[in-house]
Amino acid sequence: MMIEVCGVTKSYGAGDATVHALNRVDLSVSAGEMLFLMGPSGSGKTTLLSIMGCILRPTSGAVRIAGQEVTGLSERQLPRIRLEQIGFIFQGFNLFPALTVRENIELALNLKGIRGNESRRRSEVLLERVGLRDKAGQWPTNLSGGQKQRVAIARALAGEPGIILADEPTAALDGTTGRAILDLLRELAHEKGRTIVVVTHDNRALPYADRIVTIEDGQISGQGPEKGDG
Amino acid sequence: MASLAWRNLFHDRVRLVVTLVGIVFSVVLTSIQMGLFLGFVRATSDLIDRSGADLWVASSGVVNLENGIPFSERKFYQAQGIAGVADVRRLTINFATWKKPSGSDESILLIGVEVEGGMGTPWNLVEGRIEDLHQPDAVIVDELYKSKLGVTGIGQTVEIMGRRARVVGFTRGIRTFTTSPAVFTTLDRARRYFGLPADQAIFLLVRLSNGADIEVVRQALKERLTFVEVLRTTEFARRQAFYWMFETGAGVSVLIAALLGLIVGVVVVAQTIYASTMDHLREYGTLKAMGASNGYLYGVIIRQSVISAVIGYSIGIAISLAVATTSQKTTTAIxxxxxxxxxxxxxxxxxxxxxxxVSINKVTRLDPAMVFKG
Incomplete structure (x- = not known):
């Protein structure tokens, strides 16, 4: 399993005012699987994604990433796990406006210690992969929403992570562009056995899922291979 | 690839200008206030610092140059006999009234010096010679105070304490802390202006022989001359500056203004840099999610602040130096x-x-939900 979440609870506040964002959640995601997390707003999807991404620590329970227990790791060790194992894709793209398209990707490579010509070569390969090689020198502000998300995908792939966590990757995109992004993500999942977890509200995205997990009130309320009408 | 810190700063020119304006304002404010304070300190003690004397003999308990008490000239002759003393000169100084050619009065600080010996005499002469003080009724004033004293050139006659005086020279940059300009004349003429008996002096200026131990000579002077103080020039200058700066309270306001300048500067810069970091908070959150260590984030943020500081300081100090240069032509030097x-x-x-x-703290405690919000 690439991701194993065992009995994870995430609480805020104390005493009577305690709020459980997640309550004893168990979930495993295997390599090459494209899993969709669905549920109403405030159900705990993003909290679960943050915990799987080692950004947020659970109040109790255990999380294993690529077989490594990460719950007990220190604040100094967690960035290393994120850097080596996880790539993020955000709803708002989160590109760096002061960097060009190529530099946004190079930044991710630089974090892994890849610099200079090698960084440039790899960023061009990644841009080629997402179909944006001709946009390398552009500023993010000059790109369409779909192009920005492609850059974000290329950046997430830069560190060659085994896991990609995507938060509402199609929310800011029109239907056609959204489907193109999901096609790309599915290819990425299947071509190199990457684990992809997507948080979405978008029912049109469901046909792309290998598995759909529904969360309500901080608990998994259902999961299965059922896919929407698409 | 240029550093993220550099790119962050220069990508948004408006934000950069706002940041730099804050830092420049702070640097200019602080440096000008500090420069003013130093200018005032120098103005209080310049007459002592530039006297050319090693030791000053003054009436006992003297607190400042302008309030010396006359003592018998016998001490002048006694001082000359002390081993290690190369030269002794007398000096009188006091406030006096200067009547301008227009007829109005102006307060001045009249200094009577012995022209020979080069101790206590005016410096930086731009017109006339020190020896011209030997001419009848001669005085030397500073060109900065021409307008205040109502004089325009050499040869002009005025009145000091109801007696005739004639301008024979101009110095450049001899300022006083009080609003009364320094006016130099001979010792004897000053005595007459003040109505001081011919056998009295207010200060003795002592120059040591080569190789003489200043402390030994000072001790010898103290033992030989009664009811006087013997002070090193630096010691007297410090006492003079302290008197005007702190005992009169006049300098305290300048010092407080300088400190306020520093505090306001710190607050302005802190707020500017903090706001700049907050503007990029989302980007730092993204970097954190991408696996950047806290050390990497600190590096980016600190590099940004260092680049801002260097550019802001350079512009600010250039402005301050220009202002300071201009101030040299005024009675208040920075x-x-x-x-x-x-x-x-x-x-x-x-x-x-x-x-x-301070803003790094905010970055290290970033709410991860912020990264995921659209």
Whole structure:
């Protein structure tokens, strides 16, 4: 399993005012699987994604990433796990406006210690992969929403992570562009056995899922291979 | 690839200008206030510092140059006989009234010196010679005070304490802390203006022989001359500056203004740098999610603040130096010595870095949900 979440609870506040964002959640995601997390707003999807991404620590329970227990790791060790194992894709793209398209990707490579010509070569390969090689020198502000998300995908792939966590990757995109992004993500999942977890509200995205997990009130309320009408 | 810190700063020119304006304002404010304070300190003690004497003999308990009490000239002759003393000169100084050619009065600080010997005499003469003081009724004034004293050129006659005086020379840059300009004349003429008996002096200026131990000579003078104080020039200058700066309270306001300048500067810079970091908070959150260590984030934030500090300081100090240069033509000099420039650079750097450290706390405690919000 690439991701194993065992009995994870995430609480805020104390005493009577305690709020459980997640309550004893168990979930495993295997390599090459494209899993969709669905549920109403405030159900705990993003909290679960943050915990799987080692950004947020659970109040109790255990999380294993690529077989490594990460719950007990220190604040100094967690960035290393994120850097080596996880790539993020955000709803708002989160590109760096002061960097060009190529530099946004190079930044991710630089974090892994890849610099200079090698960084440039790899960023061009990644841009080629997402179909944006001709946009390398552009500023993010000059790109369409779909192009920005492609850059974000290329950046997430830069560190060659085994896991990609995507938060509402199609929310800011029109239907056609959204489907193109999901096609790309599915290819990425299947071509190199990457684990992809997507948080979405978008029912049109469901046909792309290998598995759909529904969360309500901080608990998994259902999961299965059922896919929407698409 | 250019550093993220550099790109962040220069990508948004408007934000950069706002940041730099804050730092420049702070540097200019602080340096000008400090320079004014130093200018005032120098103005209080310049007459002592530039006297050319090693030791000053003054009436016992003297607190400042302008309030010396006359003592018998016998001490002048006694001092000459002390081993290690190369030269002794007398000096009188007091406030006097100067009647301008227009008829109005002006307060002046009249200094009577012995023209020979080169102790206590005016410096930086731009017109006339010190020896011209030997001419009848001769006085030398500073060109900065021409307008205040109502004089335009050499040869002009005025009145000091109801007696005739004639301008024979001009100095450049001899300022006083009080609003009364320094006016130099001979010892005898000053005595007449003040109505001081011919056998009295207010200060003795002592120059030591080569190789003489200043402390030994000072001790010998103290033992030989009664009811007087023997002070090193630096000691008297410090006492004089302390008197005007703190005992009169006049300098305290300047010092408080300088300190306020520093505090306001720190606050302005802190707020500017903090706001700049907050503007990029989302990007730092993204970097964190991408696996950047806290050390990497600190590096970006501190580099940004250092670049801002260096650019802001350079512009600010250039403005301050221009203002200080212009001030040399006025009666209030702003002095910016190298150590002030160096100290200010370190202070600017430090406050920028401290401000960024405050914002770093915010970055390290970022709510991860922020990264995921669209």
């Amino acid at each position: 002095i910016l010595p190298g150590w002030i420039l160096g100290t200010l650079f370190l202070v600017t750097l430090l406050m920028c870095m401290l401000a960024s450290v």
